[in-house]
Amino acid sequence: MSSHDQNHPINNDTSDENTTHFGFQTVEKNEKESKVASVFHSVAQQYDVMNDLMSFGIHRLWKRFTIDASGVRPGNKVLDLAGGTGDLTAKFSKLVGREGKVILADINSSMLNVGRDKLRDLGLVQNIEYVQANAQYLPFEDNTFDIITIAFGLRNVTDKDMALRSMYRVLKPGGRLLVLEFSKPEHELVNKAYDFYSFNILPKIGELVAKDGDSYQYLAESIRMHPDQDTLKTMMDAAGFEQTGFKNLTGGVVALHKGYKF
């Protein structure tokens, strides 16, 4: 789908009860999960290299911003949901110290394996656990975590509202959720440039470096179909989060949403 519609509506709801989006395609809900799975099985090995390449390394700053905003303290219990190759987990593991704990959870075994190997190579073993889990059905007790982060993960989840409710359930009272995700650039010019980059350049880099243009085409499309800043905030409110708000980063290319459970 290379000749995409430049005026595609963000968050247009062409899906009915049984269908959802897979990039710009409308697919059956139960089909999305396996399609997303195959994307991440196929990009897992090159994921970190591609991340640096495609974002010019800026994803590191977005993640740093997230850590700074999390208010993490020694002894905290943190869930890095859709944590993939574990960038956030690595940093959290240091910051929560020996008394704390970080759980790296992801639905995809390939991503988890790459993450586990990477973190072990970094010598991080003490306070990290790995759990294969779907964000919609988190296998943890109520009121377990001080902090939950989901970075560039929510847009891949089939039922986002359900996932947000599940996160709310497992957060401790006083705990907070941080959603780092691509969003809607504030200025039209940035939006246009970004569109051009995502649909013309990004899949080409994907093709050249990772030999996998289709997966990167999906990534670009899924970014556009993800709810914009205000919509996501409303969804978090609806799931029960309080004091919700967001910060735009890099002109709104990415936004960090935060909400509390009280």
Next chain:
Amino acid sequence: MPQTISQQLMFAQTLSAILETVINQFLGYNLHGIRALKPLSEKTLTIKLAELPFPLSFTVIDEKIYVSSNDAPNDCCLITSISSLIELKKEQQLTDLIKKDKLDIQGDLKVAQRFADIAQTLDIDWQSELAKRIGDIPAYKLGQLGRKLLKTLNFAGTKIQADASEWLIHQKRLIITAAEMSYFNHDVEDVEQQVSALSQRLDKLTKHISKLS
């Protein structure tokens, strides 16, 4: 609170990332530095500069120094401003600055001193390190600032401990009266206003620059 451009461009995170990378690179070359980290394990030094809209916190974890721009709980906090540091031509002026409330050190002095020791051991040429990453002119300015900060920390560590009486004058002032509190609150509001004016100005300048380029 409206978001400023410097927030959007993650200036705080960029700065802390650069500091963290350079410091740990130098620590990597320097066994003595790493040894010096031991007693500082899990200790945090925070530096708050009036001109910077965010604090900088340095935490030692497992032979590395992590830099963050959030207001984490700390073991020692140095509060001052770039302009006071510039005033600091001679070390003797340090106690003056403290008396005039232009410099405040809260918490465990030893922590500040140890961090200063490490900084000295590493002897990082900030100017050339930063120039590689952000260009010559800002590097020059930041380099100057770094030297001043280091000088302050060092001096605070040695001089104040030696000169306990001077220090006590400062310590005594921790007992505050209601009137002082209200002055303080007023000052905080003042600083808030100044910071917000400064960030608005930064925004304007950034917009102006982006129009020019």
